[in-house]
Amino acid sequence: METAVVLLSGGLDSATVLAIAQDQGFDCLALSFRYGQNHASEIDAAAEIAAHAQVSRHVIVDIDLRVFGGSALTSDVPIPDFVELDEEEPAIPITYVPARNTIFLSYALAFAEVSKATRIFVGVNAVDYSGYPDCRPEFIAAFEEMANLATKAATADGLRMEIVAPLMDMSKGEISRLGTTLGVDYSRTVSCYDANQRGEACGRCDSCVLRRRGFEDAGLPDPTRYA
Amino acid sequence: METAVVLLSGGLDSATVLAIAQDQGFDCLALSFRYGQNHASEIDAAAEIAAHAQVSRHVIVDIDLRVFGGSALTSDVPIPDFVELDEEEPAIPITYVPARNTIFLSYALAFAEVSKATRIFVGVNAVDYSGYPDCRPEFIAAFEEMANLATKAATADGLRMEIVAPLMDMSKGEISRLGTTLGVDYSRTVSCYDANQRGEACGRCDSCVLRRRGFEDAGLPDPTRYA
Numbered sequence: 001m002e003t004a005v006v007l008l009s010g011g012l013d014s015a016t017v018l019a020i021a022q023d024q025g026f027d028c029l030a031l032s033f034r035y036g037q038n039h040a041s042e043i044d045a046a047a048e049i050a051a052h053a054q055v056s057r058h059v060i061v062d063i064d065l066r067v068f069g070g071s072a073l074t075s076d077v078p079i080p081d082f083v084e085l086d087e088e089e090p091a092i093p094i095t096y097v098p099a100r101n102t103i104f105l106s107y108a109l110a111f112a113e114v115s116k117a118t119r120i121f122v123g124v125n126a127v128d129y130s131g132y133p134d135c136r137p138e139f140i141a142a143f144e145e146m147a148n149l150a151t152k153a154a155t156a157d158g159l160r161m162e163i164v165a166p167l168m169d170m171s172k173g174e175i176s177r178l179g180t181t182l183g184v185d186y187s188r189t190v191s192c193y194d195a196n197q198r199g200e201a202c203g204r205c206d207s208c209v210l211r212r213r214g215f216e217d218a219g220l221p222d223p224t225r226y227a
Numbered sequence: 228m229e230t231a232v233v234l235l236s237g238g239l240d241s242a243t244v245l246a247i248a249q250d251q252g253f254d255c256l257a258l259s260f261r262y263g264q265n266h267a268s269e270i271d272a273a274a275e276i277a278a279h280a281q282v283s284r285h286v287i288v289d290i291d292l293r294v295f296g297g298s299a300l301t302s303d304v305p306i307p308d309f310v311e312l313d314e315e316e317p318a319i320p321i322t323y324v325p326a327r328n329t330i331f332l333s334y335a336l337a338f339a340e341v342s343k344a345t346r347i348f349v350g351v352n353a354v355d356y357s358g359y360p361d362c363r364p365e366f367i368a369a370f371e372e373m374a375n376l377a378t379k380a381a382t383a384d385g386l387r388m389e390i391v392a393p394l395m396d397m398s399k400g401e402i403s404r405l406g407t408t409l410g411v412d413y414s415r416t417v418s419c420y421d422a423n424q425r426g427e428a429c430g431r432c433d434s435c436v437l438r439r440r441g442f443e444d445a446g447l448p449d450p451t452r453y454a
Binding site: 059061062063064065067068098099100101102103105106107109110111113114115133134136138139142143145146147149150151152153154155156 | 286288289290291292294295325326327328329330332333334336337338340341342360361363365366369370372373374376377378379380381382383
């Protein structure tokens with residue numbers, strides 16, 4: 001049984017990715033970050049999802065990205081309401097956190113190397129979040145290339161590392177439909193950028209609106225707990 | 228005046244790199260990590276070096292790599308005495324910390340993006356440490372490639388990021404000679420993997436032996452404070 005590290009934020013996407021990795025037969029290790037996000041209730045959601053999925057190990061790493069500043073997700077800047085993405089000229093949302101996915105994947109690489117894992121699963125998605133540079137396929141491919149030059153596992157032990165982004169080309173509707181088939185309980189997940197301490201969603205931010213539309217497109221009831 | 232982020236461990240190499248970056252006219256931001264290393268006195272050294280060099284900002288980030296385990300530098304495994312590297316078949320030392328440079332550079336990327344810096348200076352060196360995969364030029368090149376796909380700065384604002392590793396092909400002797408020319412006070416630096424709390428070196432580990440040889444090769448007195 002091969003081992004995989006799964007980045008688990010506690011949101012809809014990463015919960016689905018964990019289900020996909022388990023469905024593919026991987027022994028899964030979950031990795032979450034307390035990175036100074038205002039919506040810290042997603043960490044509680046991640047712990048609940050990991051426990052429910054009976055992963056071999058769930059590590060929550062404390063990293064303080066507030067030390068650098070630069071994002072609405074880690075500062076006092078209010079979370080903006082949803083704005084329709086301009087497909088002609090997509091702007092990067094202010095909820096972008098500088099180099100966040102690079103940092104998350106780097107920790108996943110360390111965890112994977114120590115655990116002799118050969119896969120890192122990540123729930124990035126180019127369709128709904130085309131505004132984030134570190135959610136695109138070319139970024140994931142470049143990270144994989146770098147990862148296979150970075151570690152003792154890859155260079156001395158011949159363990160090639162693959163970064164798997166199974167949601168990359170899926171719509172939110174397709175994701176929630178697949179996850180439901182795999183038994184994901186989306187009422188446990190927290191996607192909202194502005195969730196309260198009880199994990200209840202605001203219903204107005206980008207993440208909430210895209211998530212709600214996903215359930216609508218999939219013809220599924222929306223199990224989100226709104227504030 | 229362009230801005231550069233300089234990874235500053237507090238050792239001989241990174242102190243030299245900081246001097247090089249300042250000599251090249253960059254406004255320097257220093258970045259250090261408290262990562263669970265046993266030789267934490269190098270952090271005190273980094274703070275002293277940064278203050279002496281009058282950098283614009285010095286950020287020390289707390290990251291706990293012990294959560295994953297896997298290296299003598301972050302565990303109770305005793306630091307081994309120096310062994311001559313087998314050039315035919317170099318083995319990766321047990322002092323290798325899984326994915327450490329990847330993680331350090333990822334944080335530097337975040338710091339650089341927030342600060343609109345266009346360079347990240349790092350003191351990796353392929354000559355003395357050919358055993359570490361993440362000190363090789365091909366790793367640095369792959370990281371730079373990835374970094375330029377990862378950030379808003381690179382993809383939307385057109386700020387190309389360059390990872391500068393000026394010591395890559397230099398011997399320890401050449402490094403200490405150059406640093407001395409640039410006014411680096413090596414008595415402030417701590418390179419030892421097993422330094423005590425006062426920053427005094429063991430004189431026996433890989434890092435100590437290579438450093439002492441460097442001063443010898445350069446024909447310089449060794450200013451290291453030994454225990």
